[in-house]
Amino acid sequence: MNQxxxxxxPVLALKGVSKSFGAVRALRDVSLQLFAGEVHALAGENGxxxxxxxxxxxGVHRPDGGEVLLDGEPVVFHGPADARDAGxxxxxxxxxxxxxxxxxxxxxxxxxxxxxxxRIDRKAVHGATAAxxxxxGVDLAPDRPARGLSIADQQIVEIAKALSxxxxxxxxxxxxxxxTGGETARLFSVVRTLRSEGAAVLFISHRLDEIxxxxxxxxxxxxxxxxxxxxLEELTEDDLVRRMVGRNLDELYxxxxxxxxxxxxxxxxxxxxxxxxxxxxxxRRGEIVAxxxxxxxxxxxxxxxxxxxxxxxxxxxxxxxTVLRPGSPTAAMDAGLALVPxxxxxxxxxxxxxxxxxxxxxxxxxxxxxxxxxxxxxHDRAADWAVRLQLKYNRLADTVGVLSGGNQxxxxxxxWLATGPxxxxxxxxxxxxxxxTKAEVHRLLSSLAxxxxxxxxxxxxxxxxxxxxxxxxxMHEGRLVAEIPRESATEESVMAAATGRNERAAA
Amino acid sequence: MxxxxxxxxxxxKAPERSAASLVDAVFRAREISIAGVLALLVLGTYLANPLxxxxxxxxxxLLNASILVLLAVGQSAVVVTRNxxxxxxxxxxxSAFACGKFVAGSxxxxxxxxxxGTAIGVVCGLASGALVxxxxxxxxxxxxxxxxxIQGIDYWWAQGEQISASDVPEAVLxxxxxxxxxxxxxxxxxxxxxxxxxxxxxxxxxGRELYAIGSSPEAARLAGIPIRRRVLAAYAFSGAVAGFAGxxxxxxxxxxxxDNAHGWELTVVSAVVVGGVAITGGTGTVWGAALGALLxxxxxxxxxxxxxxxxxxGAITGxxxxxxxxxxxxxxxxxxxALRKRNARHDHGA
Numbered sequence: 001m002n003q004x005x006x007x008x009x010p011v012l013a014l015k016g017v018s019k020s021f022g023a024v025r026a027l028r029d030v031s032l033q034l035f036a037g038e039v040h041a042l043a044g045e046n047g048x049x050x051x052x053x054x055x056x057x058x059g060v061h062r063p064d065g066g067e068v069l070l071d072g073e074p075v076v077f078h079g080p081a082d083a084r085d086a087g088x089x090x091x092x093x094x095x096x097x098x099x100x101x102x103x104x105x106x107x108x109x110x111x112x113x114x115x116x117x118x119r120i121d122r123k124a125v126h127g128a129t130a131a132x133x134x135x136x137g138v139d140l141a142p143d144r145p146a147r148g149l150s151i152a153d154q155q156i157v158e159i160a161k162a163l164s165x166x167x168x169x170x171x172x173x174x175x176x177x178x179x180t181g182g183e184t185a186r187l188f189s190v191v192r193t194l195r196s197e198g199a200a201v202l203f204i205s206h207r208l209d210e211i212x213x214x215x216x217x218x219x220x221x222x223x224x225x226x227x228x229x230x231x232l233e234e235l236t237e238d239d240l241v242r243r244m245v246g247r248n249l250d251e252l253y254x255x256x257x258x259x260x261x262x263x264x265x266x267x268x269x270x271x272x273x274x275x276x277x278x279x280x281x282x283x284r285r286g287e288i289v290a291x292x293x294x295x296x297x298x299x300x301x302x303x304x305x306x307x308x309x310x311x312x313x314x315x316x317x318x319x320x321x322t323v324l325r326p327g328s329p330t331a332a333m334d335a336g337l338a339l340v341p342x343x344x345x346x347x348x349x350x351x352x353x354x355x356x357x358x359x360x361x362x363x364x365x366x367x368x369x370x371x372x373x374x375x376x377x378x379h380d381r382a383a384d385w386a387v388r389l390q391l392k393y394n395r396l397a398d399t400v401g402v403l404s405g406g407n408q409x410x411x412x413x414x415x416w417l418a419t420g421p422x423x424x425x426x427x428x429x430x431x432x433x434x435x436x437t438k439a440e441v442h443r444l445l446s447s448l449a450x451x452x453x454x455x456x457x458x459x460x461x462x463x464x465x466x467x468x469x470x471x472x473x474x475m476h477e478g479r480l481v482a483e484i485p486r487e488s489a490t491e492e493s494v495m496a497a498a499t500g501r502n503e504r505a506a507a
Numbered sequence: 508m509x510x511x512x513x514x515x516x517x518x519x520k521a522p523e524r525s526a527a528s529l530v531d532a533v534f535r536a537r538e539i540s541i542a543g544v545l546a547l548l549v550l551g552t553y554l555a556n557p558l559x560x561x562x563x564x565x566x567x568x569l570l571n572a573s574i575l576v577l578l579a580v581g582q583s584a585v586v587v588t589r590n591x592x593x594x595x596x597x598x599x600x601x602s603a604f605a606c607g608k609f610v611a612g613s614x615x616x617x618x619x620x621x622x623x624g625t626a627i628g629v630v631c632g633l634a635s636g637a638l639v640x641x642x643x644x645x646x647x648x649x650x651x652x653x654x655x656x657i658q659g660i661d662y663w664w665a666q667g668e669q670i671s672a673s674d675v676p677e678a679v680l681x682x683x684x685x686x687x688x689x690x691x692x693x694x695x696x697x698x699x700x701x702x703x704x705x706x707x708x709x710x711x712x713x714g715r716e717l718y719a720i721g722s723s724p725e726a727a728r729l730a731g732i733p734i735r736r737r738v739l740a741a742y743a744f745s746g747a748v749a750g751f752a753g754x755x756x757x758x759x760x761x762x763x764x765x766d767n768a769h770g771w772e773l774t775v776v777s778a779v780v781v782g783g784v785a786i787t788g789g790t791g792t793v794w795g796a797a798l799g800a801l802l803x804x805x806x807x808x809x810x811x812x813x814x815x816x817x818x819x820x821g822a823i824t825g826x827x828x829x830x831x832x833x834x835x836x837x838x839x840x841x842x843x844x845a846l847r848k849r850n851a852r853h854d855h856g857a
Contacts, residue, residue: 060729081731096726098719100789109719111728112712119710148846274844 009072011036011200012057012088012169017066019052019371026052029066030226032219034169034200039191041211041232042204043244044221045461050204052220054173057202058090059083082108087163093174094295095154097146104129104142107161132160136190136210151296152183157191170194171202176210177295177460180499188214206462207495208237220244223436245463253467256450260470261285263321264454265337265423267306270315275301276478279315283423288445288455290469293498297475299458300342303425306456307339308332319423333362336422340412340429342458348412349400356382356396358411362419385414390440406437414445424448427458444467462491476500519594537591537783541798545805554807559812566691572804574599574752574768577820578775579693579782579800580697580704580793581748584741586779587708589721589788590646592742594635594653595749596771600755602627605697607763610679616679617758624754625747629694632746639742640735654772672761695756697797700748705793717741721788732799777824778803781831803827 010033019027027049034040044050055061056068056292061505067074070086077083083090097106104125105112113124129142138156140149146157155175162170172191176184193215205211208260211218212232218241220227226241247418265283271277276298283289291299305312311327319335341347349358359382360367367377382396389410390484393403409429416424428439429445445468449455459465465472472480472489474497482497525723552559580593585592602624610620631653638649672680708714716737720727727734757763776786782799784791806827807820 058729079731080729082731084731090729092729096723096729098722098726098789100722101715101718105715105719109727110716110732112711112715114712118712120712120715122710145846148843 010034010069011068011071011505012316013072014053015067015069017053017056017063017068019056019061019063025224027056027063027224028043030221030224031066032202032226032229036168036198036200036375037195038217039195039201039203039215041215041218042202042221043211043218043240045244048221048244049224054090054171054202054204057088057169057171059084059088062382084165087164087168088171089158089167089169090171091155091158091162091173091175093177095151095156095158097149097157099147100145100163101423102143102145103140103149103157103247106146106157107132107164111165128164129160132163135163136160137186146363152187155179155187159501163194167199169200169202170202174206175203176205176207184210206407208240211240211463212237217250219492253464254439254446255288255468256446258286258450258452258470260287261452264319265306265456266318266321267302268316268318270302270305270317272301272310273304273313274478276305276475277337279475279480281480281483282452283456285422285452285454286449287351288449288457288468290465291456291458291475292460292465292472292494293459293475297498298478299475300427302475303427303456303458304402306332307337307425310341322388333419336420338362338416338419338421338424340416340424340426342407342427342431344405344408344412346414349408352399352400354392355386355391355395355403355411359385359415359418362415372490382414385415385418389414389417389444395447406432406433406441409433409441414442417448421453423454423456424458425458428460429457430459430461430464462494465489465494466491474498514629538792538795539800541782541795541802542612545798548802548805548809552812554728556812559809562689563642564812566686568805568808569694570691571808572801573697573772574759575756575775575778575800575804576694576697576797577748577752578771579624579701579778579796580701581745581752582775583782583784583791583793583796584704584708584717585745586776586786587791588717588738588741588785589724589786590636590639590738590741591650591776591786592632592745593647593650593772593776594631594657595745596768596773596792597654597657597661598628598631598749599661599753599756599768599771600766601631601657602750603763603767604661604670604676606754607675609662610676610757611670611674614676614678617629617682620679620757621751621754624757625751628746628748628750629743630746631750632743633739635746636739636742640738656695658766658769662765667765670757670763675757675761679758680761681758683755693759694741696755696840701793706794713737713740718789721785721790723789727769759812769846774803774824775800777828781827783831783835785835786832814819 009137012034014030014032017027017030018025026373030049030053032053042050042053052061056063059080061443062076068077069075071267076197077086098109101109107129108125113128115121126142133140133142134155136159140153140156146154149157164353179187191201191203203211203215215232217229217233218232219229220240222244249347261284263282264285267282268280270279279302281289291302293299301310305308306317308324308327308329308331316323317326319332319337322335324335325331345351350361356379360373360378363381364373365380367374369377381394386393391414392407392411400408403411426445430441433441442464445455445457459467466489469489470485470486472494473480474484474494476498478502481500484493484497551558557621558564578599582592582595605627606620606624609615609623635650635653638644639646642649682692687695714725716732719730719732720734724734732840738846753768756767774820776801779796779803780786782795782797784796803824806823809819810817
């Protein structure tokens with residue numbers, strides 16, 4: 001707080017920082033410098049190590065090697081509180097608020113202004129919150145609970161929190177991912193104000209146009225490694241993509257052309273009140289259909305209703321012409337549906353069980369001998385799939401928890417492919433896995449489709465959607481708003497539909 | 508945009524204000540409705556048997572409720588952090604017996620006995636709290652284990668021995684039976700502790716942080732709240748209150764055996780939940796919990812007065828508990844939906 005004039009030394013910097021989680025090396029020798037009065041972009045694909053880097057700056061993770069420098073001095077953050085006391089505010093992609101507490105309490109938790117005897121000065125808390133909201137130009141009552149706030153408003157609360165302790169460094173992790181155009185514009189004007197007041201901002205976004213619009217410099221990460229730090233005005237979008245990807249796109253998205261067969265999955269007017277409405281689409285054998293949209297658009301919910309995890313209020317699901325009994329995953333599996341869920345740690349795998357047992361879960365009936373599960377048959381079945389998917393492991397009896405994210409995902413895929421499905425639904429199949437494994441998963445999906453499997457792929461990763469899908473369905477606020485064929489699918493057209501900027505794109 | 512009935516749609520402030528007051532109303536509604544049920548219950552019983560509200564009747568009711576109210580206050584501090592303390596019943600038993608042993612045939616002062624009871628409780632609470640917060644063992648398992656361990660120690664120590672009122676000094680018994688201006692000491696003590704805890708939980712940073720931890724442990728961690736220290740403190744507090752209640756138990760009844768307050772832990776948790784402290788943490792007040800405790804005690808007394816078999820008490824407590832949890836769940840869903848709708852309206856109106 002002692003200097004606010006133009007300062008050549010970075011406010012916050014990372015020098016040669018490394019961080020591993022078990023066998024996964026999330027960051028290797030990464031450096032970054034944030035200067036006062038400047039918006040700095042952090043670019044990189046999913047799994048490049050951006051989140052780990054942020055958490056190292058925020059005091060959530062302690063680096064294994066290298067150092068964090070604050071005003072040029074090495075510091076060690078023992079927890080988020082240390083980072084906050086150093087003036088570092090982090091706004092996560094999905095804000096973490098206290099749903100039961102009021103907006104004002106969320107902002108000032110642990111730092112409430114106090115009166116005599118250490119009592120919280122409620123009036124001051126309330127007044128300060130109202131002042132912050134005026135400054136941000138939004139109308140949120142300080143005493144309403146955080147429960148039920150839209151994601152945009154939740155982010156406003158987080159920003160207000162950062163403002164409330166005069167953060168010198170503001171870190172924003174994909175803040176625009178779930179915002180509409182108007183909300184994004186509002187956010188940007190707030191960020192510009194903060195910048196002009198001398199804050200250092202680290203901005204993460206997968207939308208290149210936003211990076212070029214808002215930021216001055218960019219640091220690129222790939223596979224946990226530092227690639228470059230440079231001025232954006234000297235770069236084109238293509239340059240930046242090349243740094244992020246580091247290889248040709250067709251290598252990463254090895255889409256094979258497949259012969260389209262008859263309709264394998266047909267969803268007709270599926271509705272779940274308050275979540276999604278009137279969703280109809282078909283997926284043919286050999287086809288990869290992507291379901292795109294913003295976080296919260298209802299894509300995962302549609303997949304869960306199709307598979308019968310959630311019961312739909314109206315509409316029907318047909319697999320190979322037969323109507324599925326609603327609300328029954330068992331019926332869905334019998335009909336040849338498989339669902340690889342979004343959250344593999346919580347819903348895709350039993351983390352404490354071995355690799356072979358996880359793969360075995362979907363086929364306990366097949367590996368039965370005289371009514372008991374045969375360990376030998378289970379092992380053989382798992383070994384077969386482990387080879388087919390090139391799983392990297394020590395022993396099949398190891399718990400899945402020790403595998404890297406990419407290999408865990410392969411176990412989930414093996415578990416479901418072992419059921420011999422006719423329709424495969426994959427929800428964010430490559431989230432949080434390294435680029436190498438990602439390409440393998442893509443190659444696998446592509447060859448499965450070529451063999452006649454119908455694939456419905458939910459993904460927030462736009463290059464993946466564009467690169468892999470034969471057709472892109474786009475959801476916006478619980479409705480299917482666009483169907484874009486492969487030829488005309490671009491990041492812009494998908495994004496426009498996902499943010500509701502056009503009501504119906506190319507029919 | 509003119510379909511709103513609740514408030515004037517012309518200002519953007521209006522829906523926001525009413526959202527806040529809606530939430531306020533819901534929480535107050537819980538306490539008011541319990542108080543209402545309580546009033547109806549008391550009134551109905553009084554009409555059936557006027558002796559119920561005699562001086563002695565009211566006094567007995569308050570005395571009976573005091574210890575449960577105290578325990579409910581301690582339990583609330585733990586439950587708002589999304590934890591539970593099942594060991595409180597056995598702590599009361601151990602503390603009561605230990606205090607009884609301590610004073611038997613001696614002339615120790617009231618204050619010493621109270622301090623001893625509280626200290627025993629603090630030790631027990633710290634043991635549970637350390638395992639839950641630093642050992643990261645689920646609270647249910649830890650405190651269930653503590654329940655049996657403390658009970659075991661108590662039985663082993665007592666060996667069937669009983670401390671009778673004649674062994675307990677008059678000064679100590681006087682605390683249990685005496686009164687000021689006709690109001691017995693015990694309810695006054697409970698009320699003072701209740702008010703102090705309520706004030707602390709509402710008006711101090713560390714009090715609010717307990718709610719924050721229960722509302723979202725992840726957010727609490729990111730907000731830099733010392734979660735483990737706070738949870739440990741909540742357990743120490745719950746233990747201290749239980750130990751103190753054990754000393755009061757001795758003062759109130761004089762006669763103490765090894766399994767005093769056996770099974771009380773579940774009654775306490777029921778009282779807290781009926782009183783609106785969500786078992787999932789983050790919401791509820793100690794006032795509500797105390798009302799819950801008063802309600803459960805009153806039901807017990809009413810059944811006695813109306814000469815209903817006492818086994819019905821368990822069934823009624825169970826039904827109330829299920830009702831309370833269902834109401835919580837429904838209100839929660841409704842409120843979230845209502846707040847969302849207000850949001851949507853607000854966004855489109857802007």
